Amino acid sequence: MSRVGKRPVPIVSGVTANLEGQTVKMKGPKGALQFVVHDDVSVEMKDGAITVAPRFETKRARSLYGTARAQIANLVEGVTKGFEKKLEITGVGYRAALQGKNLQLALGYSHDVIYPIPEGITITVPKPTEITIVGNDSQRVGQVAAEIRSYRPPEPYKGKGVKYANEFIFRKEGKKK
Structure with a gap:
């Protein structure tokens, strides 16, 4: 299991996040970005944070969900700091x-x-x-x-x-x- 993928991505104040199916959209002071998460990874938004988890117990799903979490964290950092x-x-x-x-x-x-x-x-x-x-x-x-x-x-x-x-x-x- 990915240690990176287990941690939720906090959404900082000043950033608005939308979750439409597998597409995560972020908007902040430095612009707007979006990322399409792979179908093997489930994405949820709750309590001001985004959590990712493998949808199936396959090697591919386990290897992709840590990457998906890192990409979403990069979206938050990109729209706030750049x-x-x-x-x-x-x-x-x-x-x-x-x-x-x-x-x-x-x-x-x-x-x-x-x-x-x-x-x-x-x-x-x-x-x-x-x-x-x-x-x-x-x-x-x-x-x-x-x-x-x-x-x-x-x-x-x-x-x-x-x-x-x-x-x-x-x-x-x-x-x-």
């Missing part, structure tokens, strides 16, 4: 700049990489070597950060590239004569 990812750019001449609704990245290629900022995501560039991605959907914020990082992932010899702010790059020693 999510943030920070990226750091390392390398000579590597930099980022905002250009209208696009993020312009100079990453050592012959042309700059232009990344269109998706709807619902806010990207700021406090320094030319730092990128901050903010949004209310955890999955979309992580996806945007992963896409930007994929243009030039950090390499292990000099550490050049785009990395997460809390990421450790295992460094390798170069060739010896």
Whole structure:
């Protein structure tokens, strides 16, 4: 049994939650989000909290209900606080700049990489070597950060590239004569 799934998700003040069949809808100060729970998981709303439980005693149902509870908890956090990812750019001449609704990245290629900022995501560039991605959907914020990082992932010899702010790059020693 999932230890995460057993705990109910409290609904914070300022957040309105609706349960329509298997769809959980949240509305708060940072916007509105929804999540469709799998049919093997039952969802109930009582006493200002949402509880999830496996509908059947199958391996699939037991593995899905902890995930469903975590997704619902992310909805509550997303509409109240939001999510943030920070990226750091390392390398000579590597930099980022905002250009209208696009993020312009100079990453050592012959042309700059232009990344269109998706709807619902806010990207700021406090320094030319730092990128901050903010949004209310955890999955979309992580996806945007992963896409930007994929243009030039950090390499292990000099550490050049785009990395997460809390990421450790295992460094390798170069060739010896």
